[in-house]
Amino acid sequence: MKPKFKVVKKLKNLEKRVQAVKNMYDVTFLTAKISKDMEKEVGLRFRNEVDPEGRPWKGLAVSTLNRRQGLTRAQRKVKTRRRRGKTYKEIEAEMGLDKGGASSLFRAGKKRQSTRPKILQDQGYLRGSIKARHTKTEAIVGTSMKYAAVHNFGSPKRKIPQRRFMGLNRGQRIKYKDWIIKWKKGQLR
Structure with missing residues (x-):
């Protein structure tokens, strides 16, 4: 039995060597x-x-982020003005919106993405x-x-x-x- 086992073992090694030469x-x-x-x-x-x-x-440009979040043009304007430190009251006066109009733009808009957009x-x-x-x-x-x-x-x-x-x-x-x-x-x- 032992001699057969050695022969099979040597054949397996030989097969690996042949495959290595083929790959070479x-x-x-x-x-x-x-x-x-x-x-x-x-x-x-x-x-x-x-x-x-x-x-x-x-990172992505602000305009790209806004577009991907599905914000309307009016929502983007309000968001930009808020980033510059203006209050909703000041924004409503600038844009000619009714009282509460600036903040209501976001309630009526599309739902924002919960995850950060991929670049x-x-x-x-x-x-x-x-x-x-x-x-x-x-x-x-x-x-x-x-x-x-x-x-x-x-x-x-x-x-x-x-x-x-x-x-x-x-x-x-x-x-x-x-x-x-x-x-x-x-x-x-």
């Missing part, structure tokens, strides 16, 4: 692994709202468009959305701040270099 010559295994990991990292950046280095994205995820199209693919020599993560570059790099002309979600950080570079070394040795799984 199949570069698409490596590029597929790297591209999937890069896609996962971009998804984490959207979830945590940080750039590749872990710095938080710049770059109004409808979720950009985040959902991030896809990974690979070739024999490349690991690629990208999007087909035309406005992605404007958000990733920013646009001072259009007053859109830079909120990087694409790119490699130092930790990823080290991890992928380690994977390449392991792949060359036939140890990457």
Whole structure:
């Protein structure tokens, strides 16, 4: 019985070695692994709202927050004036509203969102468009959305701040270099 067990054990080791050699010559295994990991990292950046280095994205503009909360134009005007320290009485006089009109705008308006709106995820199209693919020599993560570059790099002309979600950080570079070394040795799984 013992000799058979040793033979089976040696065959299992041989099978692992053969698979490692196959993986060593199949570069698409490596590029597929790297591209999937890069896609996962971009998804984490959207979830945590940080750039590749872990710095938080710049917050949303007041106008964007108001639009997402479903406030009417009159409600936004009242909210802006309240932020500037004016009383409801002063606002009603400025806007020509009846007594109690400024505060009643919020009671009659849409219900506000209970959670903080997510940055770059109004409808979720950009985040959902991030896809990974690979070739024999490349690991690629990208999007087909035309406005992605404007958000990733920013646009001072259009007053859109830079909120990087694409790119490699130092930790990823080290991890992928380690994977390449392991792949060359036939140890990457």
